[in-house]
Amino acid sequence: MVAETTFAPPTDRGAQAWRLHVVLWVLILFVSLFSLSIGAAGAQVRAGLMAWIATDKLDAATRLILFDIRVPRLVLGLLVGAALAVSGAMMQGLFRNPLADPGLVGVGAGAGLGAITAIVIGATLPAFLINALGNYMIPLAAFFGGWGSTLILYRVSTRNGRTSVATMLLAGIALAALAGAVSGILVYMADDRQLRDLTFWGLGSLAGATWIKVLTAGPLIAVAILSAPFMARGLNGLSLGEATAVHMGVPLERLKTGAILTVACATGAAVAVSGGIGFVGIVVPHLLRLATGPDHRTLLPNAALLGAILLVLADCISRTIIAPAELPIGIVTAVLGAPIFLWILLRRRGVVDL
Amino acid sequence: MSVIGTNITVSIGRKPILHGVNFAAEPGEVHAIVGPNGSGKTTLLRALTGDISANGRITLSDRSFDRKRPWEMASIRGVLPQVTVLSFPFTVIEVVRMGLEAGPHGASPEIAHQALRDVGLEGYEGRFFQELSGGEQQRAQLARVLSQVWEPVQDGAPCWLFLDEPVASLDIGHQLGVMELARRYADRGGGVIAVMHDLNLTAMFADQVTLLSKGEVAATGEVANVLTDDLLSAAYACTLRVNMAPSAGKTFLLPQTAARS
Ligand SMILES: Nc1ncnc2c1ncn2[C@@H]1O[C@H](COP(=O)(O)OP(=O)(O)OP(=O)(O)O)[C@@H](O)[C@H]1O
Numbered sequence: 001m002v003a004e005t006t007f008a009p010p011t012d013r014g015a016q017a018w019r020l021h022v023v024l025w026v027l028i029l030f031v032s033l034f035s036l037s038i039g040a041a042g043a044q045v046r047a048g049l050m051a052w053i054a055t056d057k058l059d060a061a062t063r064l065i066l067f068d069i070r071v072p073r074l075v076l077g078l079l080v081g082a083a084l085a086v087s088g089a090m091m092q093g094l095f096r097n098p099l100a101d102p103g104l105v106g107v108g109a110g111a112g113l114g115a116i117t118a119i120v121i122g123a124t125l126p127a128f129l130i131n132a133l134g135n136y137m138i139p140l141a142a143f144f145g146g147w148g149s150t151l152i153l154y155r156v157s158t159r160n161g162r163t164s165v166a167t168m169l170l171a172g173i174a175l176a177a178l179a180g181a182v183s184g185i186l187v188y189m190a191d192d193r194q195l196r197d198l199t200f201w202g203l204g205s206l207a208g209a210t211w212i213k214v215l216t217a218g219p220l221i222a223v224a225i226l227s228a229p230f231m232a233r234g235l236n237g238l239s240l241g242e243a244t245a246v247h248m249g250v251p252l253e254r255l256k257t258g259a260i261l262t263v264a265c266a267t268g269a270a271v272a273v274s275g276g277i278g279f280v281g282i283v284v285p286h287l288l289r290l291a292t293g294p295d296h297r298t299l300l301p302n303a304a305l306l307g308a309i310l311l312v313l314a315d316c317i318s319r320t321i322i323a324p325a326e327l328p329i330g331i332v333t334a335v336l337g338a339p340i341f342l343w344i345l346l347r348r349r350g351v352v353d354l
Numbered sequence: 355m356s357v358i359g360t361n362i363t364v365s366i367g368r369k370p371i372l373h374g375v376n377f378a379a380e381p382g383e384v385h386a387i388v389g390p391n392g393s394g395k396t397t398l399l400r401a402l403t404g405d406i407s408a409n410g411r412i413t414l415s416d417r418s419f420d421r422k423r424p425w426e427m428a429s430i431r432g433v434l435p436q437v438t439v440l441s442f443p444f445t446v447i448e449v450v451r452m453g454l455e456a457g458p459h460g461a462s463p464e465i466a467h468q469a470l471r472d473v474g475l476e477g478y479e480g481r482f483f484q485e486l487s488g489g490e491q492q493r494a495q496l497a498r499v500l501s502q503v504w505e506p507v508q509d510g511a512p513c514w515l516f517l518d519e520p521v522a523s524l525d526i527g528h529q530l531g532v533m534e535l536a537r538r539y540a541d542r543g544g545g546v547i548a549v550m551h552d553l554n555l556t557a558m559f560a561d562q563v564t565l566l567s568k569g570e571v572a573a574t575g576e577v578a579n580v581l582t583d584d585l586l587s588a589a590y591a592c593t594l595r596v597n598m599a600p601s602a603g604k605t606f607l608l609p610q611t612a613a614r615s
């Protein structure tokens with residue numbers, strides 16, 4: 001005889017999730033300090049910081065490393081990590097499917113196409129437009145690319161209020177292939193200087209972090225993260241189906257538009273400054289759902305925090321594992337994330353029949 | 355203060371499904387919609403709740419359905435669909451709380467537990483919804499809908515339950531339990547509109563019946579006037595004989611006495 005054990009989650013997962021929220025804020029603090037003080041000039045930064053705390057004086061070399069290299073990179077990592085995780089969680093809520101991730105289903109590729117278009121064609125725009133847009137041109141173009149591809153994906157894979165997983169994943173592959181092909185054509189058209197820009201952009205890392213990048217991506221990402229909680233209740237309702245969500249008072253069209261715009265904002269901004277970094281958007285929400293449940297009111301803010309933490313940690317790994325060279329961060333997140341993705345896939349018995 | 359549908363015509367694609375259906379339900383009553391498979395019961399209910407667009411005029415308590423302000427409807431009307439698919443691992447109590455927070459009683463968390471007791475799911479609070487049996491899932495959904503419009507009369511106006519086959523997947527004990535819940539809701543001043551397959555339960559618990567056949571109203575009115583040999587036999591395409599239980603004075607129908615035509 002085997003004793004029958006039924007697994008029951010704690011009845012108040014909400015309170016647990018808010019406790020986790022506090023823990024994540026503390027972790028962010030530690031991870032940030034850790035990230036500032038490791039790597040090539042780590043010892044110097046540590047010593048400099050100690051001296052700063054002790055004597056209130058910061059020497060010029062440390063100041064340069066800290067405020068022109070380390071801090072912008074840290075802030076960008078936090079922003080991009082939060083953006084990737086929140087857009088993943090939003091997209092999964094919208095598509096009612098834990099496998100939806102902007103990077104996997106072609107939204108990232110669409111945003112990438114937008115960014116490449118801006119780099120290659122952007123120079124031919126009228127001068128006043130270029131001046132007006134300034135550094136925002138690439139992130140904005142990436143936003144529109146991500147928006148377009150999310151819209152197409154939603155139209156293709158959702159019928160009568162139901163989303164087919166198989167159609168979504170296949171349509172995502174097709175979209176990514178199409179975006180990749182058009183991007184390829186654009187790369188052929190590019191001149192030498194644009195090619196250099198493209199190469200730097202496409203590295204998919206936080207290596208080129210500057211305050212300018214932080215300032216261009218920051219506002220879009222902030223808008224996305226701050227507006228996400230307003231859609232949490234609607235996304236909860238949506239998990240019961242579109243018709244039921246409406247009967248529970250969810251303004252469906254507004255919710256869908258809002259969620260798609262948020263996903264496009266966050267993905268577009270993240271792709272524009274860091275290229276494509278995969279799997280954060282799938283792994284983070286999944287871990288949080290396992291730990292404290294799928295309620296979007298806590299899932300979305302916690303995803304932002306955990307995504308930021310994980311991406312900064314991945315960046316630490318990418319900087320140190322083959323030092324003095326640097327491993328692209330996308331490789332680190334893929335090595336960590338792909339097995340988890342497969343695990344989700346295998347645990348769901350019928351992906352086909354959803 | 356009633357639900358009124360006038361001349362409802364629905365086509366899905368090119369296919370006409372409802373042809374000029376007139377429907378009226380009053381608060382304080384259980385109104386059953388019956389009819390054979392494919393006769394348009396679910397379609398009628400979905401037209402009445404605004405899920406699908408329909409030609410004709412549909413009003414609820416003198417208001418027509420407004421897709422732009424669904425939360426107003428949510429506070430006076432709960433809708434139980436024929437089946438519900440949940441896409442994330444919420445627990446039973448979390449699902450019921452979603453309903454509660456969608457209605458006007460969000461500040462009274464004890465209602466969620468009371469609703470679960472009412473549908474016989476006490477002790478299931480922490481279970482995953484997706485791991486319940488079909489009948490248990492249907493009852494958990496009913497608890498969600500009940501807690502959304504917990505008071506049958508809110509601010510002097512009646513609230514409504516729209517139920518699509520609320521007892522189809524339940525055992526006989528819970529069928530009676532759920533129908534008694536619906537009955538009590540109506541007795542306390544609320545309105546209940548339920549799609550039913552079980553004609554005996556309909557006869558026991560409903561006040562009014564609308565019999566649909568091929569997308570048209572074959573008959574509507576009080577139970578005794580609609581559940582008759584002729585009307586049922588014509589609608590269900592087999593010879594049915596309705597009986598009257600001597601003690602309870604309620605109509606009943608035995609499948610054993612039916613003859614295939
Ligand atoms: N989405 C759809 N597309 C095309 N035809 C449909 C659709 N939904 C329903 N129908 C058709 O409309 C008719 C009425 O369907 P409806 O679901 O209203 O029947 P019902 O009375 O609820 O049946 P049941 O007792 O089986 O639940 C059927 O002939 C059905 O084939």
Ligand SMILES: [Mg+2]
Nearest residue numbers: 395396397436
């Ligand atoms: Mg039906």
